[in-house]
Amino acid sequence: MQTAFEMEPRARALTADQKDYLFPWVRPYYSEPLALSSGEGVWVRDVEGDEYLDLFAGILTTSLGHCHPAVLDAVGTQMGKLGHTSALYVTEGQIEAARSLAEITPGALRSTCFTNSGTEAVESAIAAARLYTGQHEIVALRLAYSGRSTLTSHMTAQGAWRLPGGGVDGVVHARSPYSYRSPVGGGPEATSFFIDDLVEVIETTTGGKPAAFFAETIQGVAGVIVPPPDYFQQAAEVIRSYGGLFISDEVQAGFGRSGEQWFAIQHWGVEPDLMVMAKGIANGYPVGATVARPEIAETWQGPSISTYGGNPISMAAMRATLDVMKSENVPSRAAERGAQLRAGLEALRSSYGWIGDVRGMGLMQGIEIVTDRESKTPDGDRTGALLEAAREERLLIGRGGLNGHVIRIGPSLLITEDELAEGVRRLQSACRRADG
Ligand SMILES: Cc1ncc(COP(=O)(O)O)c(C=O)c1O
Incomplete structure (x- = not known):
């Protein structure tokens, strides 16, 4: 399974300051929080200059991508x-x-x-x-x-x-x-x-x-x-x-x-x-x-x-x-890219017994993670590991579900075929890391 991400000094300082000055419910993802500083389209950069592919779009919000x-x-x-x-x-x-x-x-x-x-x-x-x-x-x-x-x-x-x-x-x-x-x-x-x-x-x-x-x-x-x-x-x-x-x-x-x-x-x-x-x-x-x-x-x-x-x-x-x-007729773009994304997620499901369900519509898709398909026991731990592993792959995805056991994907509605294919590739690598 994934080890904790090594934090860079700038991100570490910002995270410490956030703890000092903000309410604790303003709680970022990840064991070592990610500090972002810029973005363009489906790409964002952290304060150290590393680039990430964003498939969560600030919780399904930057619908046209960052800084359109x-x-x-x-x-x-x-x-x-x-x-x-x-x-x-x-x-x-x-x-x-x-x-x-x-x-x-x-x-x-x-x-x-x-x-x-x-x-x-x-x-x-x-x-x-x-x-x-x-x-x-x-x-x-x-x-x-x-x-x-x-x-x-x-x-x-x-x-x-x-x-x-x-x-x-x-x-x-x-x-x-x-x-x-x-x-x-x-x-x-x-x-x-x-x-x-x-x-x-x-x-x-x-x-x-x-x-x-x-x-x-x-x-x-x-x-x-x-x-x-x-x-x-x-x-x-x-x-x-x-x-x-x-x-x-x-x-x-x-x-x-x-x-x-x-x-x-x-x-x-x-x-x-x-x-x-x-x-x-x-x-x-x-x-x-x-x-x-x-x-x-x-x-x-x-x-x-x-x-x-x-x-x-x-x-x-x-x-x-x-x-x-x-x-840009985003409803039809989302249908097309959504079908591409869904096919990628279904392929993952056929590779990993801990993916219990893949569901969603268009560019709003989820992967439900379970200990095994028989018992369907929600597996929040593996979901957390997958989220961290995706970050290692420089891929941003989201999390949901009552037990934090569902991965959520909702990128910009203008994401291109190549960008999405790259996202699915990174998710495949993250799944390999989280397997075992
Ligand atoms: C379906 C739904 N309704 C309402 C809200 C509340 O929106 P906001 O966070 O902008 O207040 C959210 C936020 O995630 C939501 O997902």
Whole structure:
């Protein structure tokens, strides 16, 4: 197995200073943290000048790659023009960003409010759903990750990610549509198994009138959990039959990442009532967006404000990001490169008995690591070793899963065929190191 990475002096000094000055929850990956200083496309450099191939993109966020010239240009121009206004004034940039979003969101979704993070986008969606329905309870999914505020950390359903000190009122959790670990597997009975649980949770743990069902279309932090194909159709029908709204969280899976479609929910022909987005929306600049049907947005008259929400610089970054995404047709690129990545991961699975499952859509893929395929016991230790081994290979990948036992891959949507092939080669070498 992999030995600990030898840290260079500059990185060691920065890591010591980080410990001194930052909260300990600001916790970097790796036994010897990696200090990055620059990036271009899918490549990043550490403070010592070593180059890494980035297949995790700052948690699926630098959707066009690091320092994309069109985004740099738009941000630079905007900074020299008007850097901040607050939401008290009208700016063209914010309106055009919302228009640009409405062009690609499904169905009647059209009205947007901008914030600065996924957490705030989720908070805004929940508030809007509660105002519109006049109801309070929220049905979320187990294994969800929804953010770090009090509400969203308790919509999150992985113990380690919750803020300490009990839950919040009015949030219940249905079973995650996690076929690999469900007693019925991923076969034809899977959907009814998960849907029956959703109904039972509503019937037994709510007053029968939930405000909304809230779900990530592909559960990311949970380890790239893709639901059975008819799951969301049926889940949306269920929540609407109880008078609630369906909110889809596209923070990770949105903006073409799942391949072919702009948003993952579109694969299953479902029109959500609200949608939340962040991460890849602005190539790393802080933007959260909550998009709603206009009549839902209409019920939230305020007052409410986000000082930085819709900030001109963030909006310029977002518009430039969406423009490039549209002109490069990233959904179809992600489908093509996703198929290439998936083939590479499946080949690894056929070589190593400790790879229990390979799953995902487009350029959002996961590898579930187990002690053996028979018992399916999650193997967080080997996953940690694989993460470190990948770093030795100068390859950045991510980690997730309740037991830290899933490798997550989500590179720039503009990654080329050669770059991805190189990434798969490095991952193969890392697997060899972690084997044994
Ligand atoms: C699916 C999902 N929703 C919401 C969030 C919260 O986003 P942020 O970290 O920008 O607050 C995350 C963050 O990882 C996420 O993955």
